[in-house]
Amino acid sequence: MTAKLYTPAKVGRxxxxxxxxxxxxxxxxxxxxxxxxxxxxxxxxxxRASPGGLEIIEGVSISMTARSYFGAASFFHDGQMNGWKAVxxxxxxxxxxxxxxxxxxxxxxxxxxTGGVDPVAPSVVPFEGVALTxxxxxxxxxxxxxxxxxxxxxxxxxxxxxQRAKDAGFDGVELHGANGYLVDQFIQDGTNKRTDAYxxxxxxxxxxxxxxxxxxxxxxxxxxxxxRISPSGEWGGISDGDPEATFSHVARVLDSYGLAYLxxxxxxxxxxxxxxxxxxxxxxxxxxxxxxxxxxAAGGFDREGAQAIVESGVADxxxxxxxxxxxxxxxxxxxxxxxxxxYKREHFWGGNEVGYTDYPFADQAADIAA
Ligand SMILES: Cc1cc2nc3c(=O)[nH]c(=O)nc-3n(C[C@H](O)[C@H](O)[C@H](O)COP(=O)(O)O)c2cc1C
Numbered sequence: 475m476t477a478k479l480y481t482p483a484k485v486g487r488x489x490x491x492x493x494x495x496x497x498x499x500x501x502x503x504x505x506x507x508x509x510x511x512x513x514x515x516x517x518x519x520x521x522r523a524s525p526g527g528l529e530i531i532e533g534v535s536i537s538m539t540a541r542s543y544f545g546a547a548s549f550f551h552d553g554q555m556n557g558w559k560a561v562x563x564x565x566x567x568x569x570x571x572x573x574x575x576x577x578x579x580x581x582x583x584x585x586x587x588t589g590g591v592d593p594v595a596p597s598v599v600p601f602e603g604v605a606l607t608x609x610x611x612x613x614x615x616x617x618x619x620x621x622x623x624x625x626x627x628x629x630x631x632x633x634x635x636x637q638r639a640k641d642a643g644f645d646g647v648e649l650h651g652a653n654g655y656l657v658d659q660f661i662q663d664g665t666n667k668r669t670d671a672y673x674x675x676x677x678x679x680x681x682x683x684x685x686x687x688x689x690x691x692x693x694x695x696x697x698x699x700x701x702r703i704s705p706s707g708e709w710g711g712i713s714d715g716d717p718e719a720t721f722s723h724v725a726r727v728l729d730s731y732g733l734a735y736l737x738x739x740x741x742x743x744x745x746x747x748x749x750x751x752x753x754x755x756x757x758x759x760x761x762x763x764x765x766x767x768x769x770x771a772a773g774g775f776d777r778e779g780a781q782a783i784v785e786s787g788v789a790d791x792x793x794x795x796x797x798x799x800x801x802x803x804x805x806x807x808x809x810x811x812x813x814x815x816x817y818k819r820e821h822f823w824g825g826n827e828v829g830y831t832d833y834p835f836a837d838q839a840a841d842i843a844a
Pocket of ligand 1: 497498499500501532533575650652653702739747772773774775793794795796797822823
């Protein structure tokens, strides 16, 4: 019997032919200056496309001040349009579905990346994170709290970025509400100390999330918008007094929009994408009763784990990061029980085609082994 992981699924308005998605991965391979998507990036996503397969493109910063990492993707000026069109085209050429993840880094940044202005956050809560400049990893710059009058401008930047993604041919967008970046900084009470309408009780802390989601929906419609959350994430010094209550509320709020999907990073993955050994995936399980649409689970999955969580009904799809990086034909390999090529972490962030677009497809792998 075919495992459910390899059967069709409906995600928003899209009919997928299998449930193995590409997780968003920042690979720091844009062309500088200008964060121009490189032809190499179109190759990478084209290689990983499959008919009816969902790809979620790496975190794309919505403005200059939203940027965190030198070489990372962004989409806020016209010079980037052709590069992003090439990425969407490469995915569509193989019948794939292309979602772009939109991100604002918030306090996880450095003046070098923001164009010289202080990084912004809901509140001033110092932390010892790092940002990546052209000179390498450096401690983040001190940030400042957003004035309430500034918030509509950031929401508008989310809307504009979504419009650009649509103009470039993307099928939808995913709001990056995970991993301690700006949206997450608003949601969680360790980083949100505001006393206005955007802080305090959870109903207020989700206001920024709701406004950002509504901006994306205004461009694409709810059935082409997803949201990613990391209820147990620690990256970016993020924390919450009661994550289960907070994120159950988030799931209920998001459920009311009829979104394409909710994307949940499981607790066993650390923010730096290494494993907390031995922790079971549970976040999607406690969120399931609160969200009636498709749930994508991500973080530390292998073939058996992915099959099991989809079979159980807790998740509808599984997004793979690192193994999709090193196996361009991952859905095919998983479905056919073929061995997986190990990933090379030293090529994750920055560099050229090596460790990026030179991983073999299964038939090439067989040739090499023969
Ligand atoms: C190189 C690399 C870059 C990543 N960049 C992003 C990103 O831009 N946005 C995001 O939400 N998660 C990002 N992640 C996290 C992955 O999407 C995924 O949640 C994580 O790798 C765990 O899944 P895995 O065990 O299948 O690799 C990144 C992970 C890696 C390894």
